[in-house]
Amino acid sequence: MSTKGKGTRAERELFHMFWETGSFIPVRAAGSGSTPIPNPDLIVGNGEKTFAIECKALKSGSKYFPKKEIDELKIFSERFGAEPWIGIRFDNEGWWFLDLNNLGKSKKDNFMVSLDIARKRGLRFEELIGKFKQKKII
Amino acid sequence: MSTKGKGTRAERELFHMFWETGSFIPVRAAGSGSTPIPNPDLIVGNGEKTFAIECKALKSGSKYFPKKEIDELKIFSERFGAEPWIGIRFDNEGWWFLDLNNLGKSKKDNFMVSLDIARKRGLRFEELIGKFKQKKII
Numbered sequence A, B: 001m002s003t004k005g006k007g008t009r010a011e012r013e014l015f016h017m018f019w020e021t022g023s024f025i026p027v028r029a030a031g032s033g034s035t036p037i038p039n040p041d042l043i044v045g046n047g048e049k050t051f052a053i054e055c056k057a058l059k060s061g062s063k064y065f066p067k068k069e070i071d072e073l074k075i076f077s078e079r080f081g082a083e084p085w086i087g088i089r090f091d092n093e094g095w096w097f098l099d100l101n102n103l104g105k106s107k108k109d110n111f112m113v114s115l116d117i118a119r120k121r122g123l124r125f126e127e128l129i130g131k132f133k134q135k136k137i138i
Helices: A003-020 A067-080 A115-121 B003-019 B067-080 B115-121
Strands: A025-028 A042-045 A050-058 A062-065 A083-090 A094-099 A111-114 B025-028 B042-045 B050-058 B062-065 B083-090 B094-099 B111-114
Touching: A003 A025, A003 A042, A003 A050, A003 A083, A025 B067, A042 B067, A050 A062, A050 A067, A062 A067, A067 A083, A067 B025, A067 B042, A083 A115, A094 A115, A111 A115, B003 B025, B003 B042, B003 B050, B003 B083, B050 B062, B050 B067, B062 B067, B067 B083, B083 B115, B094 B115, B111 B115
Parallel strands: A050 A083, B050 B083
Antiparallel strands: A025 A042, A042 A050, A062 A111, A083 A094, B025 B042, B042 B050, B062 B111, B083 B094
16 A cells, blocks of 8 residues: 555544544545645544644654644644654564654754654553553653 | 525635734634534634624525525534624625524425525624624624
8 A cells, every 4th residue: 555545544434433432533634735724634622622743654663754844733732732753663563652842853943753753752542631641651 | 607506606705804804813714514513604813702603695695595504513613612794795895703593484394594694693804803892793
């Protein structure tokens, strides 16, 4: 499957996971990344919290995020009134969610997430949605 | 232009109008109406208010809304924590916005909006976004 197809499949999976919580409701943004107006992949809310989520899926290893993508997620989130999150799905490992302050740094002010960083600093889905007590964020 | 094409064009116009306010930021929902999960056409926020908007465009006359469409907009809005609105664009008249309580009633518990109802009970865009004092809602 292409990287893009894999990303779209993961995004749909996450959309349904939020719907199935029974408390959050998700929206997938049309044309995310294809208009000059910053939009996250998903926006979800439960009447108390609103999350703007940029989703990625990968087999293993690490994923780089251009500074521009992270800046746009911040701009969107500040203006909308949402918390910005990176959702990253590793094959055989499932979803991890990272606060922007917990991303790794790469060259030229870009960002990255590895499985190691996700495990150390990330939240699981159930933690993100508040079903379990959140781990201390490093 | 087909009714659907006209609706999509109007939805994009409204999306850009919210972006250009400099305070609200809009998201167009992907596949609105094509998944079993209720999603409005647009969701917009400014950090204080969140609006879930179902958009329609018509030449003149009136527009019927099946009860199911209105019920789904309510379900979405309650769960997300958004205000539900109907945005309706008449040719040569522009946009009007109606609170669900201000829609007209039609047969079989369905709803409708006519230009006359829109003018009497609706808000203009600038009123909706709070740039001008809102009219008394009837």
